[in-house]
Amino acid sequence: xxxxxxxxxxxxxxxxxxxxxxxxxxxxxxxxxxxxxxxxxxxxxxxxxxxxxxxxxxxxxxxxxxxxxxxxxxxxxxxxxxxxxxxxxxxxxxxxxxxxxxxxxxxxxxxxxxxxxxxxxxxxxxxxxxxxxxxxxxxxxxxxxxxxxxxxxxxxxxxxxxxxxxxxxxxxxxxxxxxxxxxxxxxxxxxxxxxxxxxxxxxxxxxxxxxxxxxxxxxxxxxxxxxxxxxxxxxxxxxxxxxxxxxxxxxxxxxxxxxxxxxxxxxxxxxxxxxxxxxxxxxxxxxxxxxxxxxxxxxxxxxxxxxxxxxxxxxxxxxxxxxxxxxxxxxxxxxxxxxxxxxxxxxxxxxxxxxxxxxxxxxxxxxxxxxxxxxxxxxxxxxxxxxxxxx
Amino acid sequence: xxxxxxxxxxxxxxxxxxxxxxxxxxxxxxxxxxxxxxxxxxxxxxxxxxxxxxxxxxxxxxxxxxxxxxxxxxxxxxxxxxxxxxxxxxxxxxxxxxxxxxxxxxxxxxxxxxxxxxxxxxxxxxxxxxxxxxxxxxxxxxxxxxxxxxxxxxxxxxxxxxxxxxxxxxxxxxxxxxxxxxxxxxxxxxxxxxxxxxxxx
Numbered sequence: 001x002x003x004x005x006x007x008x009x010x011x012x013x014x015x016x017x018x019x020x021x022x023x024x025x026x027x028x029x030x031x032x033x034x035x036x037x038x039x040x041x042x043x044x045x046x047x048x049x050x051x052x053x054x055x056x057x058x059x060x061x062x063x064x065x066x067x068x069x070x071x072x073x074x075x076x077x078x079x080x081x082x083x084x085x086x087x088x089x090x091x092x093x094x095x096x097x098x099x100x101x102x103x104x105x106x107x108x109x110x111x112x113x114x115x116x117x118x119x120x121x122x123x124x125x126x127x128x129x130x131x132x133x134x135x136x137x138x139x140x141x142x143x144x145x146x147x148x149x150x151x152x153x154x155x156x157x158x159x160x161x162x163x164x165x166x167x168x169x170x171x172x173x174x175x176x177x178x179x180x181x182x183x184x185x186x187x188x189x190x191x192x193x194x195x196x197x198x199x200x201x202x203x204x205x206x207x208x209x210x211x212x213x214x215x216x217x218x219x220x221x222x223x224x225x226x227x228x229x230x231x232x233x234x235x236x237x238x239x240x241x242x243x244x245x246x247x248x249x250x251x252x253x254x255x256x257x258x259x260x261x262x263x264x265x266x267x268x269x270x271x272x273x274x275x276x277x278x279x280x281x282x283x284x285x286x287x288x289x290x291x292x293x294x295x296x297x298x299x300x301x302x303x304x305x306x307x308x309x310x311x312x313x314x315x316x317x318x319x320x321x322x323x324x325x326x327x328x329x330x331x332x333x334x335x336x337x338x339x340x341x342x343x344x345x346x347x348x349x350x351x352x353x354x355x356x357x358x359x360x361x362x363x364x365x366x367x368x369x370x371x372x373x374x375x376x377x378x379x380x381x382x383x384x385x386x387x388x389x390x391x
Numbered sequence: 392x393x394x395x396x397x398x399x400x401x402x403x404x405x406x407x408x409x410x411x412x413x414x415x416x417x418x419x420x421x422x423x424x425x426x427x428x429x430x431x432x433x434x435x436x437x438x439x440x441x442x443x444x445x446x447x448x449x450x451x452x453x454x455x456x457x458x459x460x461x462x463x464x465x466x467x468x469x470x471x472x473x474x475x476x477x478x479x480x481x482x483x484x485x486x487x488x489x490x491x492x493x494x495x496x497x498x499x500x501x502x503x504x505x506x507x508x509x510x511x512x513x514x515x516x517x518x519x520x521x522x523x524x525x526x527x528x529x530x531x532x533x534x535x536x537x538x539x540x541x542x543x544x545x546x547x548x549x550x551x552x553x554x555x556x557x558x559x560x561x562x563x564x565x566x567x568x569x570x571x572x573x574x575x576x577x578x579x580x581x582x583x584x585x586x587x588x589x590x591x592x
Contacts, residue, residue: 119405130405136507137405137536157507157533174405207533262536262577280530281508302505302577303536327534329512329527329575334534 052077052104055097062089077104084108117234118226118261119173124218124354125152125182126239127308128259132174134160139260139306140172141208141323142242143219144349148186149212150357151349152219153342154306155325156188156209162284163191163202170211173261183211183357189345191284201278201285206337207325210346213357220354223308223318226264229257230297234264240310242351243317250274250288250338256311258324258334260304268294268334277335279326288341290322293333300327300334309336320351405503405538469500470541472583474572475548479589482565485552488513490572490583492548494541502547503577507535511549512580514571515563515588523557523568536577549574555590565590 056068059079064086069078077099079090087106094104116122118139119130127142131154138158144151152170159168168185171178188209197203213219222239240259251273259265272291279286292299292309300307307324320339327334343349475489490511494500504510513526541547555563568588573580 132405135538137503137538155533155535158535260534262534277531280510280527280532281506282533300534302503302510302532302534302575305507305534305536325533326531329510329530329532335531 051097052094052099055094055099058093058097059090062086062093064089071105076102079104079106081106081108116236118224118236118259118264119234120236121173121178122224122236124220125172125213126220127223127242128261128265129224130173130261130303131158131182131306132171133158133168137174137261137303139262139304139324140170141306142223142308142320142351143213143221143355144210144351145353145355146210146347146349148210148347150217150219150355151186151210151212152183153208153210153323153346153349155207155323156204157207157279157325158306159185159188159209162188163204164188165209168211181214182217183213186210186212187346196276196287198276198285201283203285203287204345205287205341206323206345207279207286208323208337208342208346210349213355215356215358217357218354219357221352223259223310225316226259228265230266230294230299232264232298234261238316240312240316240318242308242310242320243313245320245351246311246339247343248340249321250290250340252290252311252321252338254311256290256292256309256321256336257318258299258304258307258309258336260300260307260324262301262303263298263331266294266297266299266334268292268297268299268332271333275335277326286325286335286337289335289337291333291335295332298331300324301331304334405536469496470494470502470581472572472574472581474570474583474586476570476586476588478587479591480555482590482592483555483562485554486588487550487552488570488572489548489550490574491546492541492574492581493546494543497543499543500541502539502541502574504537504539505534505575505577506532507537508533509537509539509549510575511551512573512575513551513553515553516569516571517563518567518569520569523563524553525558526551526553528558532575563590565592 053070056077056079059065060068064081065079067078067080069080070076071078079087081087081090087108090104090106091101094101118128122129125140125143127140129140131138131140136158138154141153141155144153154170156162160166165188166185169181170183170185171180172182189204191202191204193202195203221242223242224236225238225240227233227235227237252270253273255267255269257265257267269292270290271293274288275291277286277289277291278284304327305325308320309322309324310318310320312318322336322338323342324334324336339351471493473491473493475491476486480486490513492502510527510530510532514522515524516522539547557563566589568590570586570588571582573582575581
């Protein structure tokens with residue numbers, strides 16, 4: 001096949017289209033003062049609208065602009081701005097491009113953000129979002145001030161060696177999207193035999209582990225809130241705030257909620273409290289756990305391990321009550337460990353604060369965290385640690 | 392008891408699979424955007440150029456060729472799942488049942504498997520379809536999600552030895568039974584075609 005004529009025809013076509021696209025680059029004509037706004041057929045107004053389209057690039061470079069579009073019914077350019085003051089910045093730009101005021105209008109609108117999901121990057125780190133470790137995906141439970149430093153809690157089975165403190169590296173949401181880890185495993189208590197534990201089993205009172213945030217990683221007391229309860233959405237539409245935490249209860253009743261990276265925001269009714277639960281496929285037994293059921297929705301699935309469990313107060317206030325670790329195969333039942341048991345095993349912690357990794361516990365707002373980040377980097381270095389600060 | 396064996400590849404990233412788009416929505420209120428036809432031509436031509444497959448992040452070390460060429464395909468359209476068991480067993484004997492997942496493609500396939508350990512279910516029903524035994528009946532699964540990359544031609548197998556008892560602990564009588572098996576994944580159960588089991592006296 002002789003390609004030259006084909007290439008030539010394509011070039012001619014491209015040139016034609018380029019000329020057609022650039023056809024409206026002539027000098028704008030003024031719009032008659034009596035040109036009706038609602039009609040787009042008057043030649044003068046059409047030319048003015050074309051000039052406005054070209055000027056839109058200059059307008060969209062202004063701070064506070066949200067969108068540029070064209071009103072199909074009137075032919076006007078429409079600019080969305082975050083606040084009224086921005087309109088004053090637009091007028092001289094349009095005038096400089098020879099666009100009369102009749103050819104455009106400005107509207108105040110909400111800023112537009114990327115629609116993040118629970119599986120996207122979240123900084124500061126919030127509760128309920130995806131974390132990636134080894135070959136697994138879990139959910140980040142909640143961030144805390146702890147005597148050992150700014151930390152987050154997830155499940156013990158979301159560590160490389162369950163029941164043994166190791167070097168598990170956590171990325172949020174994943175190693176490929178965010179290669180710098182947010183934290184490393186710091187404490188995963190061992191399981192015990194005997195006592196209340198059934199023969200042949202190893203037991204704990206919580207399926208929880210703690211990881212220390214890396215220096216500079218900000219986290220807060222928010223739980224990602226998806227678009228709706230039990231609707232399967234993973235799109236983050238707002239946040240709950242952990243306004244309080246239940247440090248003492250092991251018995252619960254009524255409705256509890258969770259947010260996890262697989263099934264999002266779900267809820268159910270407490271059906272059993274302080275139950276002894278065997279973990280399928282293992283010899284692990286968890287004591288005094290809480291079961292939650294919803295026969296009308298799938299409220300848990302693989303990947304939801306580590307989800308924060310909470311009750312709701314007024315508005316978007318949440319009271320943290322525990323951490324989800326398991327569920328039924330059908331997904332209509334989940335099991336969580338109470339926060340009181342988590343603290344019995346991992347130590348006292350405050351989930352109602354904001355903070356920055358690398359500092360000591362008690363930071364609020366993160367202002368002081370950065371100063372201590374380097375100093376504390378070497379205080380938690382298990383042998384063969386993968387942490388950058390320990391190499 | 393159960394066992395799991397597999398010839399897998401290197402662990403994949405959780406980002407390379409189809410799923411909710413991460414980021415980016417068309418701005419509200421933008422009903423039409425006037426775009427130069429030349430721009431349309433250039434953009435269309437760009438998409439016609441070959442682009443790389445979604446790269447998968449390695450668990451550790453450098454990416455391998457298998458990872459770079461890994462394709463995100465709906466699992467139900469790619470892997471083959473089958474049950475392996477004898478067609479007849481003597482009454483009272485343990486029945487080994489294996490659920491095998493095979494990648495018949497020429498590209499690696501990522502499986503997002505529920506549970507730690509990985510959860511799989513097996514169901515035995517009588518001739519009337521009444522379920523007598525279900526492996527995961529009443530079980531609580533640790534809800535982590537394991538990313539398992541199956542290399543081309545590789546397989547995973549999950550085996551359980553059924554003791555011929557119902558979930559209530561009663562021995563099942565001789566007869567013909569239907570056995571089903573499924574692997575729990577992020578997108579729902581991955582089921583094998585049912586198999587027939589005869590229990591003979």
